[in-house]
Amino acid sequence: MSQNPVFIPGPTNMPDAIRKACDMATLDHRSSAFAEIFAPAVRGVKRVLKTTTGEVVIFPASGTGGWEAAISNTLSPGDTVLAARHGMFSHRWIDLCQRHRLDVHIVEAPWGAGCPADRYAEVLAADKSHKIKAVLATHNETATGVKSDIAAVRRAIDAAGHPALLLVDGVSSIGSMDFRMDDWGVDVAVAGSQKGFMLPAGLAIVGVSPKALAAMEAATLPRTFFDFRDMLTAYAGGGYPYTPAVGLLNGLKLATEMLLEEGLDSVFARHHRIAEGVRRAVAAWGLQPCAERPELYSDTVTAIRTPEGFDATALVTHAAERYDVAFGVGLGEVAGKVFRIGHLGSITDVMALSGIATAEMAMADLGLPVRLGSGVAAAQDFYRHGGGAAALAAE
Numbered sequence: 001m002s003q004n005p006v007f008i009p010g011p012t013n014m015p016d017a018i019r020k021a022c023d024m025a026t027l028d029h030r031s032s033a034f035a036e037i038f039a040p041a042v043r044g045v046k047r048v049l050k051t052t053t054g055e056v057v058i059f060p061a062s063g064t065g066g067w068e069a070a071i072s073n074t075l076s077p078g079d080t081v082l083a084a085r086h087g088m089f090s091h092r093w094i095d096l097c098q099r100h101r102l103d104v105h106i107v108e109a110p111w112g113a114g115c116p117a118d119r120y121a122e123v124l125a126a127d128k129s130h131k132i133k134a135v136l137a138t139h140n141e142t143a144t145g146v147k148s149d150i151a152a153v154r155r156a157i158d159a160a161g162h163p164a165l166l167l168v169d170g171v172s173s174i175g176s177m178d179f180r181m182d183d184w185g186v187d188v189a190v191a192g193s194q195k196g197f198m199l200p201a202g203l204a205i206v207g208v209s210p211k212a213l214a215a216m217e218a219a220t221l222p223r224t225f226f227d228f229r230d231m232l233t234a235y236a237g238g239g240y241p242y243t244p245a246v247g248l249l250n251g252l253k254l255a256t257e258m259l260l261e262e263g264l265d266s267v268f269a270r271h272h273r274i275a276e277g278v279r280r281a282v283a284a285w286g287l288q289p290c291a292e293r294p295e296l297y298s299d300t301v302t303a304i305r306t307p308e309g310f311d312a313t314a315l316v317t318h319a320a321e322r323y324d325v326a327f328g329v330g331l332g333e334v335a336g337k338v339f340r341i342g343h344l345g346s347i348t349d350v351m352a353l354s355g356i357a358t359a360e361m362a363m364a365d366l367g368l369p370v371r372l373g374s375g376v377a378a379a380q381d382f383y384r385h386g387g388g389a390a391a392l393a394a395e
């Protein structure tokens with residue numbers, strides 16, 4: 001059976017080598033053989049996160065588990081956190097905080113806007129008694145295809161002289177777009193295995209700063225499965241507090257090796273080039289991205305607005321049924337109004353062209369006024385010159 005690539009923004013396409021690395025015979029996780037897999041996986045993740053001072057904790061969970069770990073290890077019931085709602089993922093993290101009895105100061109922003117660092121600055125400056133214990137930010141809003149400026153959020157916190165922790169959801173950016181845990185002063189960074197790390201779902205990957213570890217000592221939200229302390233104590237002895245997902249960790253070790261061998265800057269440049277080709281296709285179709293402005297464009301997913309009265313979800317269903325190709329549906333406030341092309345992880349220019357071509361066929365089938373080949377040609381023009389500065393100069 002032949003298999004098409006997927007164009008959902010996670011789980012992403014898996015390199016064969018990573019699939020094979022996950023497929024292992026049973027191994028005693030209390031043996032030194034486990035430490036030989038786990039220690040390099042943790043070291044590799046630290047390099048991907050760009051942290052030398054932080055710790056990395058890995059749970060058998062999905063990204064949502066990473067959110068829960070970030071909250072429950074650093075905060076206490078009734079604590080105030082500052083969060084922005086500008087898409088389905090930032091919304092769901094807020095919901096998780098509220099279910100943990102946190103008092104969430106919500107800044108509403110349009111779905112298509114970034115995390116409003118300027119509004120955060122005002123709220124933090126006004127919080128003279130430092131009631132706010134943590135600031136939440138979603139680096140890449142996967143629902144809208146919007147990238148936020150985490151360095152600007154850090155500057156907002158520092159400008160107010162505010163001691164709050166900075167907790168960042170990087171589930172759909174880490175390993176695909178530049179992420180600088182130490183430089184940006186990120187206290188907890190959350191990633192998942194099934195996006196930039198090109199693995200199956202099943203690992204919540206969490207970076208933790210020394211400041212977050214200090215906050216953990218006073219934090220009283222209940223936690224057992226997600227306790228950083230149990231994890232780090234066990235790691236110190238070369239072990240794990242419960243049964244690890246050994247195959248996935250072996251895959252993670254290889255995934256970090258592959259990312260670092262390609263070079264993080266090359267990985268980011270590849271994602272940027274592929275994304276830019278997709279955006280040129282969208283423009284050629286006469287459609288608009290959901291992201292409000294170019295500086296917000298995500299390099300891992302593009303959410304595309306379809307014309308008023310057209311059901312974007314029907315397009316995704318049609319592409320799946322007719323062409324066996326998966327695109328992402330619109331979520332929450334933009335359900336039915338956008339469809340999403342995921343372009344992260346193990347992906348090449350040529351794979352992206354097949355997704356663009358399929359989207360064109362599906363749109364034409366459903367009566368949208370899209371000329372077949374127009375988006376493909378726009379992306380081809382960009383890719384054949386290698387993207388970036390060379391391609392721009394050749395135009």
Ligand SMILES: *Cc1c(COP(=O)(O)O)cnc(C)c1O
Pocket residue numbers: 010062063064065089138140141142169170171172192201
């Ligand atoms: C995918 C995703 C999540 C949640 O991930 P799960 O692994 O499905 O729990 C959280 N945040 C963002 C931004 C995501 O893209």
